[in-house]
Amino acid sequence: MIKSQLKKRVDTCFQLGIREGFWSEAAAERYTVEVPKHEEQGDFSTNLAMVVAGMDKKNPREVASRLVDMLASDKDFIDRLEIAGPGFVNFFLKDEVWRTVLDPVLENEAQFGLADIGAGKRVMVEFVSANPTGPLSIGHGRNAILGDSIARLLEAVGYDVTREYYFNDAGRQMRVLGASTRARYLELLGKESEFPEDGYQGDYIYDIARAMIAESGESLKDADVMVFKDYAKAAIFRDIDNTLKKIGITFDTYYNEHSLYEEGLVDEVVRDLRSKDLVYEKEGATWFKTTVLGQEQDRVIIKSSGEPTYRLPDIAYHREKFRRGYEWMIDIFGADHIATVPDVLAGVRALGLDETKIDVILHQFVTLLRDGKQVKMSTRKATFITVDELLDEVGPDVLRFFFLMRKADSQLEFDLDLATRQSQENPVYYVQYAHARLCSIERQAAEKNIAPKPPGKASLEYLVEPEEYRLLKTVAGYPALVAGAAQDLAPHRIIFYLMDLAGQFHSYYNKHKVLSDDENMTAARYCLCRAIKIVFRNGLNLVGLRAPESM
């Protein structure tokens, strides 16, 4: 807000400079106004002079001094200007400008930081999408938390978000699940059974089989695999759902891959691609001419066995997303799905749809560290750690926080030793503690009969400490942070912001007493603290974390 006000003033000067013939318009939209890395370089800084100089072959410091002359009259807003380094113009704003940031925070409270850049546009976030063959692994956990947080961010900036879970309960995987369950069922009954070679070895299959025995006894001993498949599927879905609920994740819609076949949508894709001459038969299989669309090689879409490859339903599914009216589609996948992405996008493009409306977030893998050593996991042998187990150890807040601490592109090392520490070094508590402390200040104030005052009546000129202005500036940056994190689909930035704000606040708290004998100073500091508390609560809630009032 403050930044955009300043940017407007700089833009005006830039236009004026063009009219005066100081420079050309070549630099329009290319220069920026930023917060510099070091405080002594000002509240803000612009590279306008260097960009203009580069385009027009002028001396940057001369351009800078023209700009400074034009801005110098703005005495109400700008306290001081300087030309520095290779030609930066640094801005030092009036203190009272910074004091205006508290008003919108306290006025809007929970709404502070929300925006309407989405303008109600419909966006779908598809995530988790794990087939019901077993409990969620920690990889799914990262996917789930990333997807949900991105959805929350988009909601915060005004998009109409649908969370969708896509699954397939028909394929070979599911038959193997049914066979595995039946084998365990018979085994538990002491009957002869043959466990499938590539069966699911996890103990959860025993649990499901036990439940079936408890319900139906031996009556299913001659039942078809399908019976076991359906039972196992339902049980596993319940399980997944429960796990997700524990981290505060729910879905708006579930989409079954099978319905694509039932409704003939898969065949339709083949037909449409064929009519565009993008499909041919070779060696009994049906091929998609992806080479025509710029890919390395053509791809099989229907195997010689008549079974489609994953590409075909994926293309049909994405076409359905378009047909259902979504203007922006976000897919959250693990890195192992990388191969499918270009083919699906090529298919979408071939069908005449705008593939730039699809954004794919590929997150890298999670490794687990316990006692300083990497925990070995194998999906086949079911020796992987589940989200549920992790939740039991660390709880939902720590899980969310740790999974959001890294950007999606980075591999994530989950340090259980750090995560399970209930105190001290754990960054989750560091941030939450800041909020709890602020709540404690409020409780203290109430006990001392100190009433909260609105910024207009709180003698804000008593805010004089450098720490207080740093805090004001950080608070002021919150709305832009949210908007940026949402548009770049980067929830980790919220986490880093909160850790920074917590550090600043703890430091301030230790150095300066908020509630003191000085009535005016108390009013001003208390006002600042209430604003900071609001930002903590909003920021934590924004990514699904709790803001505890005490710990």
Added chain:
RNA sequence: GGGCGGGUAGCUCAGCUGGAUAGAGUGUUGGCCUCCGAAGCCAAAGGCCGCGGGUUCGAAUCCCGCCUCGCCCA
């Protein structure tokens, strides 16, 4: 062999469209509770930003080559 993602402090990682002197947590060392919550604070040490070239006023950031780790395809 090809594609994608990494390589930044001892360790785990930020660094948004190129900007000024490279950032955090953790670890190490030393200090701070008579005082709004010590789950906290302060201070110190710690860096050829994988390597080599290029682009330019300016590169951790962009381009090319190479090394290396992870994932995927063959």
